[in-house]
Amino acid sequence: MLFNSHEFILLFLPLCLCGYFLISKLGARAAISFLVLASLGFYAWWKTEYLVLIIISIVFNFAWARCIETVNQRHQPWAKFTLGIGVALNLLALGYYKYTNFLVDQLNWLANTDYFIAKIALPLAISFFTFQQIAYLVDTYRKEINEHSFLRYCLFVTFFPQLIAGPIVHHKEMLPQFERNETFKPHSLNFALGLTLFSIGIFKKVVFADNAAVFATPVFNAADAGASITFVEAWLGTSAYTLQLYFDFSGYTDMALGLAMLFGIRLPDNFNSPYKSHSIVDFWRRWHITLSRFLRDYLYIALGGNRKGKSRRYVNLMATMVLGGIWHGAGWNFMIWGFLHGSYLIINHWWTATRARFVASPIGKIENAAYWALTMLAVMVAWVFFRAETTEGAFNIFNAMAAVDLNEPFKGTLFYTKKAFVICTLLLIIAIFCPNSGQLTRYVEKRLTQPSVDKLWLIFGPAMVSAVGFVISVGLIGQLSEFLYFNF
Structure with a gap:
């Protein structure tokens, strides 16, 4: 959904704002849950099938970050290796969607072959949410992560204003804001x-x-x-x-x-x-x-x-x-x-x-x-x-x-x-x-x-x-x- 579309400006944004601040009266957890669902709906507006991809990415990276954290505490020599696997799997997913067709074309050109792979559509925002989550894995390895809420992590990745084209947000810039009560109250400023x-x-x-x-x-x-x-x-x-x-x-x-x-x-x-x-x-x-x-x-x-x-x-x-x-x-x-x-x-x-x-x-x-x-x-x-x-x-x-x-x-x-x-x-x-x-x-x-x-x-x-x-x-x-x- 484009920020400059009438659907976003006249429908999605007003409903999302009203729903967020009304539901926040039930507590921060309810408000965050609502915003996560709204952000996923915002993402699915383009192609619903890629909603599964971003959900899998979120679940995997949060779980892998906890794995890195555990290995860091109990088997520290293996922590870097565990981090490397997590980063490699993220890059592998990014590479498949973004570079497969290009690499096949170059192979055909170099080897004079005619391998064919159907055009792979690029999932919206995959470069941005992949880099953001790689940074989260690396910071977990560096023992810089103090936030362990899966719900807040979901909002950290999917928050619709920055989901599609950034900014690429650091966890220290965003996650602590979800802990402040003021975040969930409308403010005139x-x-x-x-x-x-x-x-x-x-x-x-x-x-x-x-x-x-x-x-x-x-x-x-x-x-x-x-x-x-x-x-x-x-x-x-x-x-x-x-x-x-x-x-x-x-x-x-x-x-x-x-x-x-x-x-x-x-x-x-x-x-x-x-x-x-x-x-x-x-x-x-x-x-x-x-x-x-x-x-x-x-x-x-x-x-x-x-x-x-x-x-x-x-x-x-x-x-x-x-x-x-x-x-x-x-x-x-x-x-x-x-x-x-x-x-x-x-x-x-x-x-x-x-x-x-x-x-x-x-x-x-x-x-x-x-x-x-x-x-x-x-x-x-x-x-x-x-x-x-x-x-x-x-x-x-x-x-x-x-x-x-x-x-x-x-x-x-x-x-x-x-x-x-x-x-x-x-x-x-x-x-x-x-x-x-x-x-x-x-x-x-x-x-x-x-x-x-x-x-x-x-x-x-x-x-x-x-x-x-x-x-x-x-x-x-x-x-x-x-x-x-x-x-x-």
Whole structure:
């Protein structure tokens, strides 16, 4: 069920909120049970048959975590082996659904065979709930888990605001919140902030992202089909996708965080204005923060991090980013995208160390501006591989981007290029110069929690302001478009 659908906004969400707070009068256990059932219903809306898969995954991982805990206490030398089996089985399930068809295709290509396997549909959110539960198993092994309630664990995995496309939540960020009585009581501040954040998110998706898609989709479709693309179309199409992906995924995250607030739950930030970054290192501290954290804590550090010398550090960075690319999807383009970002990070760390050795002066404004431009260019180049369906399509885009045509600067047939230029420019200005959703939320919360604030304003102020954007966004919803990260 899409957050930007009328069924969700006008039916599921109001019924879920009312039911949750009414049933919470019977106790926390009843409220959590209701929310688990509602979240499973939310997930089953897409395909009921995959409901069995997520339930099996939840039961297995909770039971295996308890097994790891027991082995850790009684037969400690075997604990790591037990953890390895649990992680391997999770990855095996993920690999079967996500990579089987791709691997068979590559085998046929290499061995000149014709093995056939029917197309395996990718279960919604399998990458997200698999990684979240792998982290839970690892933390159990590290003796960092103090929560043993199966019911709360079910909500930790299935909580519908973050189930489909994150954020990838750490158990320490979420499970303790279910132990507070305040979580199960309606709170005016949570409603004010939640509605505001949800409205910002839906506005980003419907008004910004979906309008940018109008210029990105024709270019990449044409490139994948081998059609001719002009210089301007290639650059505007790539710019449009760069902005579409940002506003689509950050919009989804805003909506997820806002929805969670309505239920008294605070999810971690996932975006911090990544297109304001002045380096690739800074970019990955701001883009998809919870995935970056997972890759760092459970892959990069596990490989040795920077503890085994500079060369090994660079190898670990590359391996982490390539595997991060593969996590996004089965295809050479995702591997190339990961390889590019691994290369960017290695160059970034090398340049930082080299500059510190030979240049003592701090970074000036001109140098900072150059770093920003170079970072944006590097990110855009990598996004071409991320978006194109085929490697040939990506290189078609690059060929067109290199075919400079100054005689007819706005030449193009796929869309109205002047309109695309204006819209992309406006969206880039918003992404770079406007405060992000987290900054706005923290500002509003700080103002609303001041003792002098009128309680009526606390209850109705932000909610009424956000309602304007909410009504505009809902009114503009026409043909529904999925969030881009649903594909991963």
